[in-house]
Amino acid sequence: MNFPKGYRCCGFNCGIKKESADLAIVVSDVPATAAAVYTTNLFQAAPLQVTKAHLDAGHTAQAIVINSGVANAAMGKQGLNDAEAVAKALAAHFDIAESSTIVASTGVIGMPLPVDKITAGIAGADAHLKPLAENADATAQAIMTTDTVSKQAAASVVIGGKTVHFWGMCKGAGMIHPNMSTMLGFVLSDAAIDAELLQQALSAAIGDSFNMISVDGDTSTNDMVTVLANGLAENPVIVDDGSQAFADFQAALKDICIQLAKKIVSDGEGATKLFEVQVANAPSTNDAKIIARAVTSSSLVKAAMYGRDANWGRIACAAGYSGAAFKPETMDIFIGDIQVAKDGQGLAFDEEAALALLSEHDILVKIDLHDGDGAAVAWGCDLTHDYVSINADYRS
Amino acid sequence: MNFPKGYRCCGFNCGIKKESADLAIVVSDVPATAAAVYTTNLFQAAPLQVTKAHLDAGHTAQAIVINSGVANAAMGKQGLNDAEAVAKALAAHFDIAESSTIVASTGVIGMPLPVDKITAGIAGADAHLKPLAENADATAQAIMTTDTVSKQAAASVVIGGKTVHFWGMCKGAGMIHPNMSTMLGFVLSDAAIDAELLQQALSAAIGDSFNMISVDGDTSTNDMVTVLANGLAENPVIVDDGSQAFADFQAALKDICIQLAKKIVSDGEGATKLFEVQVANAPSTNDAKIIARAVTSSSLVKAAMYGRDANWGRIACAAGYSGAAFKPETMDIFIGDIQVAKDGQGLAFDEEAALALLSEHDILVKIDLHDGDGAAVAWGCDLTHDYVSINADYRS
Numbered sequence: 001m002n003f004p005k006g007y008r009c010c011g012f013n014c015g016i017k018k019e020s021a022d023l024a025i026v027v028s029d030v031p032a033t034a035a036a037v038y039t040t041n042l043f044q045a046a047p048l049q050v051t052k053a054h055l056d057a058g059h060t061a062q063a064i065v066i067n068s069g070v071a072n073a074a075m076g077k078q079g080l081n082d083a084e085a086v087a088k089a090l091a092a093h094f095d096i097a098e099s100s101t102i103v104a105s106t107g108v109i110g111m112p113l114p115v116d117k118i119t120a121g122i123a124g125a126d127a128h129l130k131p132l133a134e135n136a137d138a139t140a141q142a143i144m145t146t147d148t149v150s151k152q153a154a155a156s157v158v159i160g161g162k163t164v165h166f167w168g169m170c171k172g173a174g175m176i177h178p179n180m181s182t183m184l185g186f187v188l189s190d191a192a193i194d195a196e197l198l199q200q201a202l203s204a205a206i207g208d209s210f211n212m213i214s215v216d217g218d219t220s221t222n223d224m225v226t227v228l229a230n231g232l233a234e235n236p237v238i239v240d241d242g243s244q245a246f247a248d249f250q251a252a253l254k255d256i257c258i259q260l261a262k263k264i265v266s267d268g269e270g271a272t273k274l275f276e277v278q279v280a281n282a283p284s285t286n287d288a289k290i291i292a293r294a295v296t297s298s299s300l301v302k303a304a305m306y307g308r309d310a311n312w313g314r315i316a317c318a319a320g321y322s323g324a325a326f327k328p329e330t331m332d333i334f335i336g337d338i339q340v341a342k343d344g345q346g347l348a349f350d351e352e353a354a355l356a357l358l359s360e361h362d363i364l365v366k367i368d369l370h371d372g373d374g375a376a377v378a379w380g381c382d383l384t385h386d387y388v389s390i391n392a393d394y395r396s
Numbered sequence: 397m398n399f400p401k402g403y404r405c406c407g408f409n410c411g412i413k414k415e416s417a418d419l420a421i422v423v424s425d426v427p428a429t430a431a432a433v434y435t436t437n438l439f440q441a442a443p444l445q446v447t448k449a450h451l452d453a454g455h456t457a458q459a460i461v462i463n464s465g466v467a468n469a470a471m472g473k474q475g476l477n478d479a480e481a482v483a484k485a486l487a488a489h490f491d492i493a494e495s496s497t498i499v500a501s502t503g504v505i506g507m508p509l510p511v512d513k514i515t516a517g518i519a520g521a522d523a524h525l526k527p528l529a530e531n532a533d534a535t536a537q538a539i540m541t542t543d544t545v546s547k548q549a550a551a552s553v554v555i556g557g558k559t560v561h562f563w564g565m566c567k568g569a570g571m572i573h574p575n576m577s578t579m580l581g582f583v584l585s586d587a588a589i590d591a592e593l594l595q596q597a598l599s600a601a602i603g604d605s606f607n608m609i610s611v612d613g614d615t616s617t618n619d620m621v622t623v624l625a626n627g628l629a630e631n632p633v634i635v636d637d638g639s640q641a642f643a644d645f646q647a648a649l650k651d652i653c654i655q656l657a658k659k660i661v662s663d664g665e666g667a668t669k670l671f672e673v674q675v676a677n678a679p680s681t682n683d684a685k686i687i688a689r690a691v692t693s694s695s696l697v698k699a700a701m702y703g704r705d706a707n708w709g710r711i712a713c714a715a716g717y718s719g720a721a722f723k724p725e726t727m728d729i730f731i732g733d734i735q736v737a738k739d740g741q742g743l744a745f746d747e748e749a750a751l752a753l754l755s756e757h758d759i760l761v762k763i764d765l766h767d768g769d770g771a772a773v774a775w776g777c778d779l780t781h782d783y784v785s786i787n788a789d790y791r792s
Binding site: 040041042043073074075076108109110111221299300303304306307309312313314316317319320321326328329341343344345346383384385387388389391392 | 436437438439469470471472504505506507617695696699700702703705708709710712713715716717722724725737739740741742779780781783784785787788
């Protein structure tokens, strides 16, 4: 993995959790252009409000602090004060403007943030900080909650003769759903790019990645994806959204976001399978997205995936109630390359072959509507006994 | 239970299922005014299309046939032919107009309807038909699929000095969600009422009952609720939607629909609990409904109910992403009479007392938004290990 230049980071235990790492810090050697996308939930957690105020002010960031264990959500004025105290401590420690800090929290809702532990952690961070290449794993591990594995991805692209690198980490297992659910994503890049174009590229990338995954349909109060671009790759600054350079940057950012999003679904609470739903030839891109998301969000489809059941009726049914406009009578459905429905009706198919495909970890469902040229892809995981166990016991 | 006058019915095995009853027939002694509400799924099963054509033609019905085991959904032209063949056989047997028949099917999607077995069943129905009071149980049992218990309810009201009776049966366990999900409901009444008012009363009753329940968020292709009113109670015909008689009729019909809807949620696939979500003082009735449904539909809230976890954060979170407009900072949440959140923030509360309330079968959640006078009630069931087991194995 080639890492973007000029980032140091660390992940360690600051005492919120019993033993495992619960505090991650990322610092750029120089101020970076920054952009973010936030949850659409009406309850927006305090750290998001603080981060948003900072980035809106300058579109620049140089340090990120993320704690796991406590979400600092639904804590009212105290939550805001706490998030600001953490941002202040981070700014003071690295001698940067408070508006250059990004703060994030993930964990239990409705409990006070242990500010003292976090600020003490920040004060002792220098002992832990190392170049990204050395500490990426430890950092990605520190932001985990119910995640069973840490999640990282990388991408690179040549822009103006310079190789631009991306590295990203994310967390999120349950509550993953379109519109930025309990999910945190942090992408670091050494690209040089205008702030407005960075936001534009991130918003577009999110629309095709994090917003197209679903674990259980619930969306959370704390979700946020941020991207930093510190310019140390020394490419000519990307300033034109019609340029090839921007298109290449956009493609690489989307690539890394899709990689990260798929890792989240694969690690969905209790999940044993990742299934991809490709919708083709829909009346519009929006209809295709609505259908793809309805199928990946359907509890019945998800339970059928767990049961390795080629139950195309549930797929058709979810598309039918999705709210998208399409002609049911021209819908074809495939599991892998096996066609299971044609013109909205079931086909006789090789059940053994379908069972074999459905026994894999990665499953592909294709829906061809023959009713336009809209297309979309979404990813979901199966609904399992373990999902119920995890979520029936989370708080206790 | 006092039954409406003038109905005979039966439920027996016609050979679709191995042993249990799979065919139900209901006949009114005289033609009845009829109304219905149908699924909003784009895939509308053949029997619904046939029934809708019949009722649209005359708003009158005299006989109903329902088979369980095969849904006759997503079967294209053949499905329509099959549903029409069943309607024809029913009309011929009882010597009534084909447009006076209602046909319904529930079960597996995408399999051909066994028309011969059903028409043979209809031909032999006279041996089974008995007055409603004697055969209500057998009839309600014949429409079950994954239901674990049969579902009936009754209501009565005095109109113009005459007691009008209602009896209803329904089925539906999984896929129960707002907008008429896999759910069949049949209400019989001996009231005399104008056809247009009957439709108006049914649509309003459904909006506060069947459309406010959720098992898993999936909506099906076959859902339908019908009501027959044969006039044999001899009340003065209800013709004025501003009259007390109509208000009384409306209230009784809503009452029986809520009774039936709650029985469906209580018997949700794998469910062990029924929870009622009351939303008060919302900006509008519609906002209240959206919030109540989002909370009852949330997988995380449902899993928390299973785990007896007073996780008010998940309740607030579901309200927050519901799409309804409200002020998070004035939201109060109660579990039973225990206040767990005030002004959008958690309160310290008696966890033991909350656990005791959450250990009951029936759980009440109250959300007070202090932000208007809209109110709504919705019902949900918990998400359990058994739900996953049932739906991972349904087809195999």
